[in-house]
Amino acid sequence: MVVAEIQSLAQAVSLLVHDGDCVALEGFTHLIPVAAGQEIIRQRRRELTLVRLTPDIVFDQMIGMGCARKVIFGWGGNPGVGSLHRFRDAIEHGWPHPIEIEEHSHAGLANRFAAAASGLPFAVLRGYFGTGLMGRLDTVRPVTCPFTGESLAAVAALHPDVTIIHAQQADRDGNVLMWGITGVNKEAVLAATRVLVTVEEIVDELKPPAGGVVLPSWVVDSVATAPGGTYPSYTAGYSVRDNAEYLRWDAISRDRDAFVAWIEEHVMRGSAVPA
Amino acid sequence: MTATSATGSAAPAALPYDRDDMMIVAAARALRGVRVCFVGIGLPSTAANLARATDNPDLVLVYESGTIGAKPTRLPLSIGDGELADTADTVVSVPEIFNYWLQGGRIEVGFLGAAQMDRFANLNSTVVGDYDHPSVRLPGAGGAPEIAGSCGEVIVLIRQSRRTFVETLDFRSTVGYGDGPDDRARLGLTGRGPSLVITDLGLLRPDPDTRELTMVSLHPGVTFEDARAATPWELKVAPGLEVTEPPNAHELAELRALLATQGQDGRRG
Numbered sequence: 001m002v003v004a005e006i007q008s009l010a011q012a013v014s015l016l017v018h019d020g021d022c023v024a025l026e027g028f029t030h031l032i033p034v035a036a037g038q039e040i041i042r043q044r045r046r047e048l049t050l051v052r053l054t055p056d057i058v059f060d061q062m063i064g065m066g067c068a069r070k071v072i073f074g075w076g077g078n079p080g081v082g083s084l085h086r087f088r089d090a091i092e093h094g095w096p097h098p099i100e101i102e103e104h105s106h107a108g109l110a111n112r113f114a115a116a117a118s119g120l121p122f123a124v125l126r127g128y129f130g131t132g133l134m135g136r137l138d139t140v141r142p143v144t145c146p147f148t149g150e151s152l153a154a155v156a157a158l159h160p161d162v163t164i165i166h167a168q169q170a171d172r173d174g175n176v177l178m179w180g181i182t183g184v185n186k187e188a189v190l191a192a193t194r195v196l197v198t199v200e201e202i203v204d205e206l207k208p209p210a211g212g213v214v215l216p217s218w219v220v221d222s223v224a225t226a227p228g229g230t231y232p233s234y235t236a237g238y239s240v241r242d243n244a245e246y247l248r249w250d251a252i253s254r255d256r257d258a259f260v261a262w263i264e265e266h267v268m269r270g271s272a273v274p275a
Numbered sequence: 276m277t278a279t280s281a282t283g284s285a286a287p288a289a290l291p292y293d294r295d296d297m298m299i300v301a302a303a304r305a306l307r308g309v310r311v312c313f314v315g316i317g318l319p320s321t322a323a324n325l326a327r328a329t330d331n332p333d334l335v336l337v338y339e340s341g342t343i344g345a346k347p348t349r350l351p352l353s354i355g356d357g358e359l360a361d362t363a364d365t366v367v368s369v370p371e372i373f374n375y376w377l378q379g380g381r382i383e384v385g386f387l388g389a390a391q392m393d394r395f396a397n398l399n400s401t402v403v404g405d406y407d408h409p410s411v412r413l414p415g416a417g418g419a420p421e422i423a424g425s426c427g428e429v430i431v432l433i434r435q436s437r438r439t440f441v442e443t444l445d446f447r448s449t450v451g452y453g454d455g456p457d458d459r460a461r462l463g464l465t466g467r468g469p470s471l472v473i474t475d476l477g478l479l480r481p482d483p484d485t486r487e488l489t490m491v492s493l494h495p496g497v498t499f500e501d502a503r504a505a506t507p508w509e510l511k512v513a514p515g516l517e518v519t520e521p522p523n524a525h526e527l528a529e530l531r532a533l534l535a536t537q538g539q540d541g542r543r544g
Contacts, residue, residue: 074416074417077415092410103415107420110370130462132406136406181342183368
């Protein structure tokens with residue numbers, strides 16, 4: 001499609017996310033697309049390869065509900081709190097089923113998106129050598145600099161079938177505006193075959209602030225409004241991070257039954273976004 | 276340096292600070308004269324903000340969320356807190372913070388913590404037990420490997436015990452000095468590596484020749500026997516072992532004020 005369709009989140013997920021897809025949900029510590037992840041849970045997508053630098057609560061929920069076959073990530077904790085208990089339970093005890101993991105450094109995974117966005121087969125960085133990750137990953141290999149002879153790490157381009165991000169605004173043509181900490185969102189979008197952006201609101205005209213990032217409509221497939229759709233993460237200009245909810249999640253997610261009951265109540269029966 | 280002569284020093288019976296306070300204050304002092312540091316959440320963030328509040332008000336804080344020159348008025352719970360972006364000189368993307376600013380050699384000091392550390396200051400933040408069948412799956416390396424690789428020098432904050440100090444790491448997430456003095460050059464790591472390890476018991480620095488960590492200072496009230504008992508390998512000690520200067524009233528007052536800005540315990544490591 002030439003310009004983005006403005007659709008409901010349920011429609012957009014139904015059209016763009018299929019069983020078995022490689023799905024990146026980005027948003028580095030800000031603009032985390034929680035509502036979209038929960039819609040994927042509601043639509044019971046399975047066998048997904050899920051990609052995020054920082055899995056956060058949204059992947060904890062998706063993994064715990066059995067959406068993931070594999071997780072590609074950099075740091076799988078509850079920021080400032082501790083563990084992601086559903087993520088750990090899947091790795092340590094295979095609940096609800098075993099998952100495969102592919103673990104990178106943040107720099108390595110960010111560069112995998114950047115390579116794909118650049119139309120290159122790999123990106124180069126100083127990293128991985130001497131760590132336990134080197135030699136364990138098919139997507140990281142040593143490469144010799146043709147100019148200096150230095151040995152460097154090559155990381156394979158990562159092309160998600162779908163990238164999902166959250167942004168502050170879109171206009172009626174589907175042009176997208178985000179600001180604040182934008183993480184690796186632009187690279188993840190430009191690396192993907194299909195792109196879904198959830199936004200706080202549709203506005204008549206985008207007025208980018210200093211440091212604002214605009215994604216033109218023609219690199220986006222679907223735009224769906226999901227006000228508050230990053231909760232308990234946040235959207236600069238619209239909401240603040242609910243640190244207490246991250247602490248509460250620690251208790252909810254420790255116990256399988258408490259977790260399932262929470263998902264039933266807050267996700268399967270509708271929206272987890274507070275009114 | 277943050278230590279005074281051991282001669283004649285005796286810790287008061289009831290100290291108005293605990294060992295976490297001592298770690299944070301020692302870390303803040305280690306930032307004297309530093310212009311730019313890369314900061315993670317927990318003790319490092321608290322220490323870096325304490326340095327700004329005490330004797331390094333112009334210290335530039337860089338968080339891996341891309342916030343450069345953040346000047347938070349309250350301690351963040353996550354590296355992506357809005358406060359960091361709102362108060363930053365500029366906010367850049369994640370690929371940019373790693374590629375241009377960190378790998379580009381713009382950061383003088385990086386702070387790291389870990390679940391395990393060995394005698395060459397290599398760090399594990401990945402698993403306890405076997406990688407494929409871990410008894411505890413830890414969050415993983417995140418930004419640490421490149422911080423340790425490319426910052427001018429690295430300061431490690433870690434509590435000292437036989438659980439955290441280990442003969443052999445269960446997994447090497449992050450390289451300190453590898454297997455010895457030549458490894459960083461061989462691996463192509465551009466930074467100088469860990470220059471200081473701050474524990475709840477004292478301070479360690481790498482031996483200039485072997486790079487093995489050596490106890491250079493003990494915090495007040497801590498004996499070398501305490502440190503040795505908390506270390507599974509034969510702990511080396513510097514010839515002029517010192518006693519760390521305890522936190523002064525100004526440092527403690529600023530630390531209390533900082534911690535009060537965060538609802539929960541801001542010292543979580």
